[in-house]
Amino acid sequence: MSASVPQVYDTPVFRMACQQFDLVADFLEIPDSARDRLKYPKRSVSVAMPVRRDDGSVTTFMGYRVQHHLTLGPTKGGVRFHPDVTLGEVAALAMWMSWKCALTGLPYGGAKGGVAVNPRELSIGELERVTRRYTQELIPFIGPQTDIPAPDMGTNEQTMAWMMDTYSLQSGHCVPAVVTGKPVSLGGSLGRREATGRGVAYLVSRAMDTLGIPASGATAVVQGYGNVGGIAAATMARQGIKIIAISDAFGGLYNANGIDLAKLDAHVAKTRSVVGFDGAEAITNEQLLVTPCDILVPAALERQITVENAAKIQCRILAEGANGPTTPEADEIIAKRPEIFVIPDILCNAGGVIVSYFEWVQDLQSFFWDEGEVMSKLYRILETSFMQTVNFAKKRKVGMRFAALSLGIQRVHEAKAIRGLFP
Numbered sequence: 001m002s003a004s005v006p007q008v009y010d011t012p013v014f015r016m017a018c019q020q021f022d023l024v025a026d027f028l029e030i031p032d033s034a035r036d037r038l039k040y041p042k043r044s045v046s047v048a049m050p051v052r053r054d055d056g057s058v059t060t061f062m063g064y065r066v067q068h069h070l071t072l073g074p075t076k077g078g079v080r081f082h083p084d085v086t087l088g089e090v091a092a093l094a095m096w097m098s099w100k101c102a103l104t105g106l107p108y109g110g111a112k113g114g115v116a117v118n119p120r121e122l123s124i125g126e127l128e129r130v131t132r133r134y135t136q137e138l139i140p141f142i143g144p145q146t147d148i149p150a151p152d153m154g155t156n157e158q159t160m161a162w163m164m165d166t167y168s169l170q171s172g173h174c175v176p177a178v179v180t181g182k183p184v185s186l187g188g189s190l191g192r193r194e195a196t197g198r199g200v201a202y203l204v205s206r207a208m209d210t211l212g213i214p215a216s217g218a219t220a221v222v223q224g225y226g227n228v229g230g231i232a233a234a235t236m237a238r239q240g241i242k243i244i245a246i247s248d249a250f251g252g253l254y255n256a257n258g259i260d261l262a263k264l265d266a267h268v269a270k271t272r273s274v275v276g277f278d279g280a281e282a283i284t285n286e287q288l289l290v291t292p293c294d295i296l297v298p299a300a301l302e303r304q305i306t307v308e309n310a311a312k313i314q315c316r317i318l319a320e321g322a323n324g325p326t327t328p329e330a331d332e333i334i335a336k337r338p339e340i341f342v343i344p345d346i347l348c349n350a351g352g353v354i355v356s357y358f359e360w361v362q363d364l365q366s367f368f369w370d371e372g373e374v375m376s377k378l379y380r381i382l383e384t385s386f387m388q389t390v391n392f393a394k395k396r397k398v399g400m401r402f403a404a405l406s407l408g409i410q411r412v413h414e415a416k417a418i419r420g421l422f423p
């Protein structure tokens, strides 16, 4: 018997992840008795974190960590600092991490963490105290053999350095393998910062090969100009693709002749936003998503492509850099538009966790690889995962998202079945 969605996680994004799972479980004919065990997170932690502000006052922030399944190894997943973070959102992201790791053959279950905070409103000192307090609260739950955090929205290499330092101080020795996405000088991997965006660009070029679209003359639109969107845009531009629209949380830009990314980067370094850049005209995020282009890369938040705009998006390739950018209802609309080739999130942005895995392996062995080795191993895994997904989609006559989710879910299901049920 299937239980209803546990109340603690019940949010639109968690329901969306469950809805995707249920459809795939029906398709794969997973027995009812195995479904809740596969679907719902193994464990989750909520922490109230009092943090001293620069003015002497104290603010209590809410932090979360969800570990989705522990069947194949330790859990792995990013930490998000964003004001809208909830336990349900983190749980959905952890579930997607599980399918992503299984799809790409990594020896991990999925996890995710987050703090409900706007990092832009904190000083560097406050951000460090939030990060250290969050890590301290999670000490009993994380570790190189249990759960390994990494950066996600609103967090970066500096955040990981503070997490690693806090954990190491408690352990009495240096534990670089407790987090990935660290600075290279602290045991981070060469290529990790760029991995997600470069992976997106690699898969875009594979989709272009499949569809016979040449890079020169192709156009791309990118929502979100952070780690994923920024590097994906720069890598696609190097491949000869024209980036005609870009946005961040504050607004968007459009230039039919292509946006000069080097000049845009100088503007963002000064103002911390793409808004106000004089090399393009201003557009809204809503306009950006329906701008005609060859490649559309949502690389910001989940639930951006919805029933409202799914019929209006005008791209040949939808490359989901973000996690969960397309709702299941929008998916149904896109499924009826065979002219759109979808590279689903759990495949498209998998480059990040793949190189995080390499970083963890390098840290555990204290033996480091050069960037060429990292990138060639990354592209090999992405290529295999891409081809497996394309072949599954063709053979079983389903869309790319369904194929990717099916491969991931099936592998976790098989692993759980073969390990058995204790006691």
Ligand code: NAD
Pocket (backbone or CB within 6 Å): 151, 152, 153, 154, 155, 196, 223, 224, 225, 226, 227, 228, 229, 247, 248, 249, 250, 285, 299, 300, 301, 302, 321, 322, 323, 349, 350, 352, 353
């Ligand atoms: P980031 O914080 O570096 O950048 C996020 C960008 O999105 C910023 O430019 C921000 O202004 C913009 N943004 C936020 N809200 C927006 C909105 N409503 N409309 C338009 N833009 C908005 O984060 P990131 O690490 O690049 O992560 C982006 C997405 O990629 C997330 O969904 C994350 O889960 C996913 N992801 C990240 C990684 C990684 O390695 N960093 C790996 C896999 C998936």
